[in-house]
Amino acid sequence: MVTPKVEDYLKSIYRLQDRDTPAMTAEVAAAMGVKPPTVTAMLQRMADDGLVHYQRYQGAQLTDRGEKGALKVLRNHRLLELFLTEELGYDWAEVHDEADVLEHHLSETLVERIEALLGSPAVDPHGEPIPTADLEIRECETQQSLAKCQEGTVAVVSEVRESSADVLSYLAKAGISLGTELEVVETAPFGMITCKVRTTEKPLSLPTDVAAEIYVSRPAEPAENERREYNEA
Amino acid sequence: MVTPKVEDYLKSIYRLQDRDTPAMTAEVAAAMGVKPPTVTAMLQRMADDGLVHYQRYQGAQLTDRGEKGALKVLRNHRLLELFLTEELGYDWAEVHDEADVLEHHLSETLVERIEALLGSPAVDPHGEPIPTADLEIRECETQQSLAKCQEGTVAVVSEVRESSADVLSYLAKAGISLGTELEVVETAPFGMITCKVRTTEKPLSLPTDVAAEIYVSRPAEPAENERREYNEA
DNA sequence: GCTTTTGTTTAGACGTATCTAAATCATGTT
């Protein structure tokens, strides 16, 4: 009943919906790479199966069951991505497509063993949180989009979200990976942000829509003697 | 065009056909767990697609393309089985079902990396040969079915073919795995063969149809001083 | 050789997943 395709629709709707705003047919169609009538047919079926709340012309929102389904696939996807990088030498730009297929075909047992082998990791190779076995997910609150940082901010890359393989390769070549320290040196008024990569001292300019998907948190290491103060705060 | 289902049909036909005897509809139906009309429809489609030679009422035989397809899936299947045992702690009774699903969803790249990680292995956890990247397969000529061994034969288990998870678990519990040395102590006239397992000294009786799927080869280690003679022969 | 049995194929159906073309709804504009 929950086929691989349904699982992909669940993931799309999960990403597109918001607390109060449902995912609209056209958005889902774009995300899934299909035409709107295909989405309409699918949403009707998923509504019949209790996976989404759907009313014609009003878009769809996941039910509790639908959300569980989405989180299960997301868990499989992210564990796979990490498994491929850690165990099979993939890099973070290659893993997505492979995981997008395999995510639908893992037994419970295999997921558990992969998770155990990786040591119950919290995040995938892009810093995205991995839902736990009971499908809890904790988004990181202390991070912020690079696109919203002020000039002069120094911060550490903690997540790169929703990016294409091309963007991910480019970032890697520019010296950016999880944990890289950046300093925002300029925010131009025409949608461009320039950072200095701390490891290489090289400047790097990015369009805002790319920067918007890069999340950073405050620098990891306060100087030795400041450590205590930080923990007390 | 070659969907996962088609791949499974290719595998079934590969196992069932013989040089001159095609795989018959009923056999394929039994192997695939479907009804005969389903097979007829499928064989017609596969014939249209150039995967089998098919004439009504005469069964099907793989074309060259079909055989390549079958070997590709077999390669994926067996590499996966070995990967699951070597890297994820599965045992030989558990791997089949998992591999039977995943075998259809591996990219070329992933297969290559798995093969490299395993060191281009020759056989899977059941001793079945793994087709090479260019889809060559070399069946082991020097082995023989346990069911055909004479009383008194001493030999080493080199393959356990086509066996259910139950049989594989039973054999494992009885101390039989690849490389186990067996001595045939009795062949009863009513379809039963009794062996002694050399490691445990325990006797083990098996029905002929089970023994028929166990293949053995001559004992691996000639005594140290006989080694040279053996290689010269 | 005719007949029965057995295995195979055809006919007609259903669910999944997709499309195009046409009809319909919702909304923002005049």
Next chain:
DNA sequence: AACATGATTTAGATACGTCTAAACAAAAGC
């Protein structure tokens, strides 16, 4: 308030993969 625009849904089609029931062919039995 009527209209035009754009998004959405319905209608009707196709491919895959399966089923049941009915028609048919081949082999075996007499």
